[in-house]
Amino acid sequence: MKTIRNSMVLLGCISLLFTACKSNHKKEIGKKKPNIIFIMSDDHAYQAISAYDDKLIQTPNIDRIAKEGMLFTNASVTNSICAPSRAVILTGKHSHINGKIDNLSPFDTTNITFPQILQKAGYQTAMFGKLHFGNNPKGFDEFKILPGQGDYYNPKFITQKGDTTITGYVTDIITDLTLDWFKNRRDTEKPFMLMYLHKAPHRSWLPAKRHYTEFTDKTFPVPATLFEDYKGREDIAGSAEMNILKHMGLQYDTKVYPEVLAELGIKDLNYYNPLARMTPEQRASWDKVYQPINDDFKQRYPQMNDSTLMLWKYQRYMQDYLGTIAAVDENVGRVLDYLDQEGLAENTMVIYTSDQGFYLGEHGWFDKRFMYEESFKTPLLIKWPNVITPGTTEEEMVQNLDFAQTFLEIAGATAPEDMQGESLVPLLKGEKEQWDRDAVYYHYYEYPAEHAVKRHYGIATKEYKLIHFYYDVDKWELYDRLKDPQELNNVINDPAYADVLSEMQEKMKAVRIKYKDSDSLSNGYINLYKEKGWIKE
CATH class of the missing domain: 3.30.1120.10 (Arylsulfatase, C-terminal domain)
Structure with missing residues (x-):
């Protein structure tokens, strides 16, 4: 009986010790500064994320972020165009304050950016993918970025050690570079802030080889306003030059070959050939799928009117645009899987967003720029284990202006007084009573x-x-x-x-x-x- 009693006491002590260790482990995790992964794609419409709307495409990996975290339904941008949006994100200041008002103006490098502050606060920082402006971003221990818009196939990258060209598909390569950094150069003694930035789905929408057939075989639902006549708004909406019928290039955008255009006597927009960087092997794979599309267009075009041409161009637009998103979703899954496998997910905030929204045929348009909904509203999904309640939907008005102060708060760093956003932390914690914004500004x-x-x-x-x-x-x-x-x-x-x-x-x-x-x-x-x-x- 005494032996049994002693054994029970021993087991009890072990149990208490285990519980104490487990409790202390949780406390240690809580003391660590959270890691941050900021994932941003270029021109990714919220309509093309199945967590928002599943009529066009399924994006199970991006959706994972919402299922494990929070989906924002009223997120927007302050200026719906690529480089200015990115400047707002980095500086936490509106375009008229940070000076990057459009794609033409240079970025004022005297601006203090949140990566610079995080770096000084002890974070290891890295950027891989598309920045869109500037070749030497401040505040990063390592970067490999595309020059300007970059290319879908065999892209060039700018690095601290010089330029390099990598053979392959850009979305896969950006992820390869990201995972290589994780595996070989991440400092495990420091928290990290990683900017993982995709070129896709920016124009001219070249999918990966593995998605050619799948997406060109699909027919997509047509938006109700595809044939809008802009009645009453002729001098505003009607004067914009981004109508799919009138302003989308047959060669550059819908991939009709120059020789087909010449044979049909069609004068097209004077853009560069988006296929020019392909190797002979890559081009052969492309032609295997896209040559029959060209042959079909050549036969059908003489009988097309404006309506049928508009519908044809819309379907070609959707096939390639959504095809590029399929690769983004797969690669986001690769990064999320790595975090899970390496035990990093528990203390890492993951954000998925776009630099702005995009028109997918609404109002007859492609592109962005307007404050109208589809380009003003941007996707935003955030997961932060042990803080955000999984599967939460948030309807408060938030903007890309808010990212910098959010990241600085969770890192325990002080935001400069001239930053103009508001930290999203109260919303992420479910403390909505601390959020008092009722309007957002756009210019x-x-x-x-x-x-x-x-x-x-x-x-x-x-x-x-x-x-x-x-x-x-x-x-x-x-x-x-x-x-x-x-x-x-x-x-x-x-x-x-x-x-x-x-x-x-x-x-x-x-x-x-x-x-x-x-x-x-x-x-x-x-x-x-x-x-x-x-x-x-």
Whole structure:
């Protein structure tokens, strides 16, 4: 009996010791600064992520982030164009403050970016993929980035040790570089901040070989507004040059071969050949699938009218655009799997987003730039184990402006006073009572320029959106986001919305003061551009 009693005491002690060790292990994890992986694709529409909408494509790996974390349904950008969006993310400041207002202007490298602050706070930092501006990003222990837009096949990369060209498909290569860093150069004694940035699905949408047949065999649902006539908005929406029928290139975008265009007597947009970097073997694989598409187009084109050509171009657009996303989703899965396998997932925040939204035929368009919903709204999915409740949906108004301060807060670093965002940490923790934002601000500048989207600024609440188009026009638009989600009915002159308009105008004034934007500042940028010859009247 005494032996049994002693054994039970021993087992009890072991159990207590195990429990104490387990408890201490949890405490140690809690004391560690969390790792951060910021995943961003270029022009990835929320409509093309199945966590938001599964009509076009299934993205099971990206969806994993939402299932294990939080899906934001009211995330937006401050300026829907590539390089300015990235500058906002890095600096935590609106375009008019950080100076990168469009793709033409240089980035002011005196700006302090959040990677610089994290690096000083003891984080190991790395960037792989597409930055889009600048060849020497500050605040990174290692980077391998695409020059400018980069290429889908056999891309060149800029590194601290010089340029290098890597044979293969860009989405796979960016992931290979990322995993190589994890396996061979990550400092296990430090927390890390990794920026894992995809080129896809940016124009001109070249899928990986493994996705050619799967996606070119598919037919996709047509958006209700594909054939919109822009009635009542002819001088704003109707003047933009991003209509699929009129402005999407047959060679560059839908991959009709130059010899086919010449045979049919079609004059096309003068863009470079997106297939030029392929090796002979890669081109042979491409031709095996795309030559029959060209042969079919050559036969059908003489009988096509505007409607049938529009539908043909839309399907070709979707086939290639979504094909590039399939590779992004697969590669995101490779990184998530690695985190799980190496025991890194538990103390790592993972963010998936895009530099802006994108039009997938809505309003007849491709591209972005407008404050209208599909380019203004951006996907945002975040997982942070032991902090975010898995499977949470968040409807609060957040922006890419908020990322910098979020990362600095979770790292225990102090954000500079001139940063303009708000940390998302209260929302991630479910403490919504600490979130008081009721409107977000937007300002687009790149006009006159490609796609001819006029300069405009505006504010959005959950219910309404007020936009002012300026420079060579003076037009105001007001939309009821709940009753008119497609934003087809401008109610700026509707008496039923007089009180709403007055309230939104007052809110607009307050928001512009808060973020230090003004008409005089806008005019200053216009005059500067005229002096530099970037605007030609």
